Amino acid sequence: MAPMALPTSGAAPREKNFPMKVDLEARQKDDQIVWEDCAQTYEEQVVEGHPDIRSAESLEEEWLGHLLRKRSWQRPEQIHVVEAGCGSARVLAQLAAAATQTEDLEPTDRKLLQAYRRLRPEGAFHSAWAQTCGKMVGVDFSRSMLALAEERFSRIGLSRWIQSRRVQLIHGSAFQLPPTAPGQPWVICLLNSIGVMQGEEGARALLRSVRQAAGASGVGFISAYRAEAMETHGLNQYESTLEVAGIPDWLEGDVPTGCRARARQTPRAGEAQEVLPVDWVDESGALTGHGELRRQPDRVRQVCLTGQVRTRSGYQSRWYPWSQMAQLVRDEWGEAGWQISPGRLDRLRGRPLQWLWFDPTGWIRESLG
Numbered sequence: 001m002a003p004m005a006l007p008t009s010g011a012a013p014r015e016k017n018f019p020m021k022v023d024l025e026a027r028q029k030d031d032q033i034v035w036e037d038c039a040q041t042y043e044e045q046v047v048e049g050h051p052d053i054r055s056a057e058s059l060e061e062e063w064l065g066h067l068l069r070k071r072s073w074q075r076p077e078q079i080h081v082v083e084a085g086c087g088s089a090r091v092l093a094q095l096a097a098a099a100t101q102t103e104d105l106e107p108t109d110r111k112l113l114q115a116y117r118r119l120r121p122e123g124a125f126h127s128a129w130a131q132t133c134g135k136m137v138g139v140d141f142s143r144s145m146l147a148l149a150e151e152r153f154s155r156i157g158l159s160r161w162i163q164s165r166r167v168q169l170i171h172g173s174a175f176q177l178p179p180t181a182p183g184q185p186w187v188i189c190l191l192n193s194i195g196v197m198q199g200e201e202g203a204r205a206l207l208r209s210v211r212q213a214a215g216a217s218g219v220g221f222i223s224a225y226r227a228e229a230m231e232t233h234g235l236n237q238y239e240s241t242l243e244v245a246g247i248p249d250w251l252e253g254d255v256p257t258g259c260r261a262r263a264r265q266t267p268r269a270g271e272a273q274e275v276l277p278v279d280w281v282d283e284s285g286a287l288t289g290h291g292e293l294r295r296q297p298d299r300v301r302q303v304c305l306t307g308q309v310r311t312r313s314g315y316q317s318r319w320y321p322w323s324q325m326a327q328l329v330r331d332e333w334g335e336a337g338w339q340i341s342p343g344r345l346d347r348l349r350g351r352p353l354q355w356l357w358f359d360p361t362g363w364i365r366e367s368l369g
C-alpha cells in the first residue's frame with residue numbers, strides 16, 4: 001500500500017484563519033479510528049449483510065457495469081477507475097473480474113473466480129471492457145478496510161491484479177485523489193460514502209476532489225442515500241447494524257455495563273417497529289442476556305427531517321436531503337453536475353438512493369436518457 005496521505009497527528013495549532021480546514025482534518029482523524037475499529041463488522045453486517053443494502057449495492061454494480069461496457073463498445077480509449085472510500089473494494093473487484101479471462105489464470109485462481117461469478121453475475125467476462133479497462137485505484141483512510149480489500153482480491157482468484165499494481169489500494173484521504181494515467185478517468189464514490197465523509201464540509205471536499213480527478217473529459221459518479229428515505233429505509237438499517245457504529249441516539253434504553261447491543265432482527269424497508277429487541281453481548285461477543293431499545297418519537301422525527309444521524313458514542317453520518325445535495329452539486333460542479341433519482345431506473349432498489357454525476361461531456365446524461 002502506498003504511504004498515507006492524511007495529515008499527521010494532532011500537534012498542529014488551530015490556524016485562526018482556517019478553522020474549517022482544521023476541523024475537517026480533526027474529524028477525519030476521529031472517523032478514521034471508528035473505521036479501523038468497525039471494518040470487519042461493517043463488512044459482515046452492511047456490505048455483505050443487510051438485504052436492503054445488498055439491493056442498493058446491486059443496482060450500483062449493475063448500472064456502473066452497464067455504462068462502462070457501453071462506453072467500451074463505443075471508444076477504445078483506456079478507462080482508469082478511481083474509487084474514493086473504496087472500503088473492501090466490492091466494486092473494483094467486480095470490475096477486475098469482468099476484465100479477466102479465466103484461461104489466463106492458474107487452476108486454483110480459475111476455480112475461485114468461477115465460484116465468485118456464480119454469485120456475482122456482474123463479474124462475468126466482457127471482452128470490450130477487458131480491452132479498455134486500464135488501472136484501478138482505491139483510496140481509503142482505513143487500513144483495516146484496505147486489508148479486507150486485498151483479501152477479497154485473493155479470495156476470488158485475482159491477487160495478480162494487486163501484485164502487478166494494475167489495482168492500487170492507497171491509504172489516504174478521499175479529498176486528495178491521485179492523478180491517473182492518460183485515458184479517461186472514472187471517479188466513483190459508492191454506498192453513501194459521501195454521507196460518512198465528515199459532514200457537509202467533507203462532502204464539499206469530496207465533490208471538489210472528484211471534479212479535479214475526473215478532469216474535463218472524465219466522469220464522476222457518487223451514489224448516496226437520501227434523507228427522504230430515512231423513515232422507510234434508514235432507521236431500520238441503522239437499528240439492524242448496531243455493532244457497526246453504535247446505538248443511534250433516537251433509541252432509548254439502558255445497556256448493561258460492559259455490554260454492547262446486537263439487534264435480534266433485521267427489519268426490512270417499510271417495516272416500522274417502535275421497540276427493538278436486542279441481545280446484550282460482552283466484549284468477547286458472548287451472549288449475556290436480552291433486552292429492548294425503544295424509539296424516541298421527537299428525535300426520530302428530527303432525524304427523518306434532517307437525515308443527520310448520531311450514535312451514542314458521538315459518531316455522525318448523514319443521508320442528505322435531495323435539495324441539499326442539489327445545492328452542493330450546483331456549488332461544486334456547476335453546469336457539469338446533475339442528480340438523478342435511480343428510482344427512475346429501478347423503482348424498488350433505487351427508491352432510497354440519489355445519484356450524482358459529474359458529466360462534463362454529457363455522455364452519461366445522453367446514455368441514461
Ligand SMILES: C[S@@+](CC[C@H](N)C(=O)[O-])C[C@H]1O[C@@H](n2cnc3c(N)ncnc32)[C@H](O)[C@@H]1O
Nearest residue numbers: 035085086087140141142145173174190191193
Ligand atoms: C460506506 S463505506 C463504503 C465502502 C465501499 N465504497 C463500498 O461501496 O462497499 C465508506 C468507506 O469510506 C471510508 N472513508 C470515510 N471517510 C473517508 C475519508 N475522508 N477518506 C478516505 N476514506 C474515507 C471508510 O473507511 C469506509 O471504508
